[in-house]
Amino acid sequence: MSLSADFTSIPIINLSHAADPESKVRLLQDLRHAITSVGFLCISHHGVSQAVTKDLIEALPKLFGLSDGDKDEVALGNSAHFLGYSGTGAETTAGKADRREQFEFATELDDDWTKEKPLYERLKGPNQWPSNFLALRSIVENYIQELTSLSERFLLLVAEALSLPSSTFVPFVSDQHRLKLVHYPASESGEGQGVGPHKDSSGWWTFLLQASPPHIKGLQALNKSGEWIDVPNIPGTFVVNIGQGFEVVTNGACKATTHRVLSGTHERYSIPFFQGMRRDLTKTEAVETLREHFSRAEFGGVNNESDEGRDIDSAFLRGKYETWGESQLRTKVRSHRDVGSRFYDEVFEKYTSDD
Ligand SMILES: O=C(O)CCC(=O)C(=O)O
Numbered sequence: 001m002s003l004s005a006d007f008t009s010i011p012i013i014n015l016s017h018a019a020d021p022e023s024k025v026r027l028l029q030d031l032r033h034a035i036t037s038v039g040f041l042c043i044s045h046h047g048v049s050q051a052v053t054k055d056l057i058e059a060l061p062k063l064f065g066l067s068d069g070d071k072d073e074v075a076l077g078n079s080a081h082f083l084g085y086s087g088t089g090a091e092t093t094a095g096k097a098d099r100r101e102q103f104e105f106a107t108e109l110d111d112d113w114t115k116e117k118p119l120y121e122r123l124k125g126p127n128q129w130p131s132n133f134l135a136l137r138s139i140v141e142n143y144i145q146e147l148t149s150l151s152e153r154f155l156l157l158v159a160e161a162l163s164l165p166s167s168t169f170v171p172f173v174s175d176q177h178r179l180k181l182v183h184y185p186a187s188e189s190g191e192g193q194g195v196g197p198h199k200d201s202s203g204w205w206t207f208l209l210q211a212s213p214p215h216i217k218g219l220q221a222l223n224k225s226g227e228w229i230d231v232p233n234i235p236g237t238f239v240v241n242i243g244q245g246f247e248v249v250t251n252g253a254c255k256a257t258t259h260r261v262l263s264g265t266h267e268r269y270s271i272p273f274f275q276g277m278r279r280d281l282t283k284t285e286a287v288e289t290l291r292e293h294f295s296r297a298e299f300g301g302v303n304n305e306s307d308e309g310r311d312i313d314s315a316f317l318r319g320k321y322e323t324w325g326e327s328q329l330r331t332k333v334r335s336h337r338d339v340g341s342r343f344y345d346e347v348f349e350k351y352t353s354d355d
């Protein structure tokens, strides 16, 4: 059965095959294999504007070349919404500091949080834009718009590939998606942790643009035998992988595959877009809505599990908090404690000492 087969390469899927009923059948089969057995894929012919992508890639050297003062002006530490710049070493993954700097943006939304609303609604809010790079705003907003649309189109195909009505996953999607512009500096020794092994915790699906020339690699996905498989860097494609929220909603039929980035002798840029999941989604709704469907034998069945196969590793499910929004807020407070203590005083102690 495909669920138990191990992967040794990352599937490449041409989305233009969806336009023709005959080639669509094969596309859906390939997609189903990719998302149930690998959890990582590259997509080509995805319909995202090349000009919009090019503008963003070309903005990166200038953006990361801004002065420390310019970066401070938009520091993530200033933002109750965890949006802005954070420097190299600010984050740790798997117990080690990551060697990367990043600007985090999201769908531009007003901060309309009031004390009557759940605290996690404060995750929503405006971006911070560097005043010495005014052109950046429209470049980033255009890209977020293109990726929002791609991620919506993609979800329809995913549902069909899993034998569900195409609109099945639409009600789970949030009004807020997040975008990170990431710079991994070159490492003299060619070794080190760009970002340590992790599963994407910020949501639903990730669409990653590798924004350096094709010979610059570094991203790897972990297969079930514990081997790190290189993710190819193919111009014009996006790498797509599953976030923990989607793993929960599919009852583990689709896995959030562990991945990491190695530092190299060349600097590297990458741009992950994290499609968001509705903040008010509860654990019960997430697990129960499609439970019956995913317990069918074709997905391995509940009584037909491999050891690794259906064991869901999710901070959301294991954690104490009922909604996805609160689980997200806790994750963010724990990884950015300066923001946590400044803006989320009432829950800071609780979230940082509840494990
Ligand atoms: O930079 C990359 O290629 C991947 C980054 C990543 O996995 C993440 O930010 O979650």
Ligand SMILES: [Fe+2]
Pocket: 198, 199, 200, 259
């Ligand atoms: Fe990731």
